[in-house]
Amino acid sequence: MSPRAYLDYNATAPLRPQARDAVMAALDVIGNPSSVHGFGRRARAILETAREEVAALAGVAPRLVTFTSGGTEANQMALNAVAVDRVLMSAVEHPSVLNAREDATILPVDGAGCVDPAKLDALLAAGQGSALVSVMAANNETGVVQPLAEIADVARRHDALVHVDAVQAAGKFDLDAIDADLMTLSGHKLGGPAGAGALVRKREVQLRPLLRGGGQELGLRAGTEALSAIAGFGAAARACLDDDLASWRSRRDRLEADIVASTPSAVVVARGADRLANTSAIAMPGVGAETLVMSFDLAGVAVSAGSACSSGKVGPSHVLTAMGRDDIASSTVRVSHGWASTDNDIDVFLAAWTDIARRLGGGQHAA
Numbered sequence: 085m086s087p088r089a090y091l092d093y094n095a096t097a098p099l100r101p102q103a104r105d106a107v108m109a110a111l112d113v114i115g116n117p118s119s120v121h122g123f124g125r126r127a128r129a130i131l132e133t134a135r136e137e138v139a140a141l142a143g144v145a146p147r148l149v150t151f152t153s154g155g156t157e158a159n160q161m162a163l164n165a166v167a168v169d170r171v172l173m174s175a176v177e178h179p180s181v182l183n184a185r186e187d188a189t190i191l192p193v194d195g196a197g198c199v200d201p202a203k204l205d206a207l208l209a210a211g212q213g214s215a216l217v218s219v220m221a222a223n224n225e226t227g228v229v230q231p232l233a234e235i236a237d238v239a240r241r242h243d244a245l246v247h248v249d250a251v252q253a254a255g256k257f258d259l260d261a262i263d264a265d266l267m268t269l270s271g272h273k274l275g276g277p278a279g280a281g282a283l284v285r286k287r288e289v290q291l292r293p294l295l296r297g298g299g300q301e302l303g304l305r306a307g308t309e310a311l312s313a314i315a316g317f318g319a320a321a322r323a324c325l326d327d328d329l330a331s332w333r334s335r336r337d338r339l340e341a342d343i344v345a346s347t348p349s350a351v352v353v354a355r356g357a358d359r360l361a362n363t364s365a366i367a368m369p370g371v372g373a374e375t376l377v378m379s380f381d382l383a384g385v386a387v388s389a390g391s392a393c394s395s396g397k398v399g400p401s402h403v404l405t406a407m408g409r410d411d412i413a414s415s416t417v418r419v420s421h422g423w424a425s426t427d428n429d430i431d432v433f434l435a436a437w438t439d440i441a442r443r444l445g446g447g448q449h450a451a
Contacts, residue, residue: 088385088432089436091385091419093273093425094252094362094418097423098424099277100275100423102320103271103317106315110315117130117131117300117309118308130314131311131314137318137321138318138321141255141325142282143261143286144284147302150283150304151280151305151314152282152305153281154279155180159178160180160184162216163218164185165293166266166289166291167290167292168214169211170189170211171187171215171216171217172207172208172215172216172244173191174218175190175191175402176193176223176225176406177219177249181249182402189207191204193406195354195407197226199230201235201238205238208238209242215242215244215245216245217247219235219249220248220253221249221253222250222363223403224251224252225401226354226359226403228359229357232263246265249267250267251281255321256360257360265289266284266289268281269281270282274317274320274324276313278313280317281317293305293306323423327423329361332361332362335425336361336421340355340366346437349368349445350368351412352366353409354407362425363419365418367412368417368440370415373401373414373415374389379436379444380417380433383432387418388417389401389416389418401416
């Protein structure tokens with residue numbers, strides 16, 4: 085069956101028309117942004133326009149935006165390009181953060197997947213030397229929003245730097261309000277093309293470049309910028325400011341309410357927590373996540389299990405395990421929608437869920 089409902093926006097969002105137009109226009113431009121002749125200046129103008137658009141989304145001055153190849157590289161920069169003695173990160177971070185520092189101290193989370201500011205306070209007090217705290221703004225699997233203000237308050241009391249992976253949060257709540265020193269963004273999560281991300285300095289932080297060469301990006305990230313991908317990133321950053329988040333939340337809530345009503349044993353992870361308007365993590369106990377993903381795919385519905393950045397593997401979710409939910413860590417799928425989603429997409433998903441629950445869930449499904 086051909087796909088009918090794409091509900092995997094947290095893996096990658098469909099390309100927005102504005103981003104496509106920006107990409108195509110940039111592809112027609114001849115010249116290296118670092119060249120001083122007219123062709124190069126035209127390319128530079130496209131690059132700097134995109135920088136301004138991303139900066140506006142992040143709430144910073146354009147010079148504080150450093151373009152990268154994506155969120156993973158930006159996270160690597162944030163965690164390895166700052167001279168600190170200690171790095172602390174939550175147990176529910178994206179793999180690109182968890183795997184960036186083998187010497188990191190892992191912060192436990194509560195049943196909703198949130199860091200306890202009191203435990204962070206104790207860990208910072210117990211250690212010595214300078215520190216950086218890395219906590220994602222919103223979880224890519226569950227959509228749960230971290231208590232960022234409280235975490236930042238604790239970090240500031242200990243003179244620790246704060247890095248926020250805002251890849252999933254960008255466009256879904258106000259980034260300007262986030263109290264952080266460093267922030268990570270990714271273009272393709274917003275509806276831009278893959279291949280462009282950014283490390284944003286929300287404060288003046290001294291960085292050691294990981295890639296050295298020709299001095300691009302104010303010497304912080306060498307290599308000729310991927311102009312077309314960055315142009316699309318900028319256009320998507322501008323376009324996402326007009327998204328109707330209230331309609332996203334309405335679709336999410338309807339989907340979850342219908343599932344709970346039709347399948348009493350189903351679990352909506354952290355349903356009562358502060359979450360992104362577009363994300364639901366839903367478990368069908370007793371049915372493996374891989375089986376669920378394949379069953380939905382056969383029904384023409386695209387969902388995922390866990391992070392899409394795990395080489396296509398479907399296994400127990402490290403996020404749910406950290407939350408103490410081993411009981412559903414291997415039977416949960418993520419449903420995420422966005423800018424091009426419709427009510428019909430939700431209807432298609434719910435019809436597929438009903439059929440799958442009846443066939444695979446045994447007595448779970450309500451009559």
